[in-house]
Amino acid sequence: MEAPTLVKRDGTYTLMYSANDYGGNGYAIGYATADSVTGPYTQGAEPLLTTDASGGRYIGPGGQDVVVAPDGTDTLAFHSWYGGKTYRGMNLVGLRWERGRPVVATGGG
DSSP, X not given: OEEEEEEEETTEEEXXXXXXXXXXXXXXXXXXXXSSTTOOOEEOSXXXXXXXXXXXXXXXXXXXXXXXXXXXXXXXXXXXXXXXXXXXXXXEEEEEEETTEEEEEOSOO
């Protein structure tokens, strides 16, 4: 696990992280939530973003951060493989919150 990102939305703390080997399809963004910054944290039932969940659009997503737009909406910034795994590029997708849990709009799945 690496690249921790901690945000608070609607009274819930969400810790996002990257997990697995960044060099392959299995690299993914997971998350855990808590009512207090010190925890305890409960891991999400499913990762936030994976290669499969994006329909293969984002290969090995990770290294995430949450960016707040001028209108107050959240965007998930992260990198993934491009060009047959020859380089990692930056991606931006919409991020919303449902019952204190993060949800991405990948357009791929």
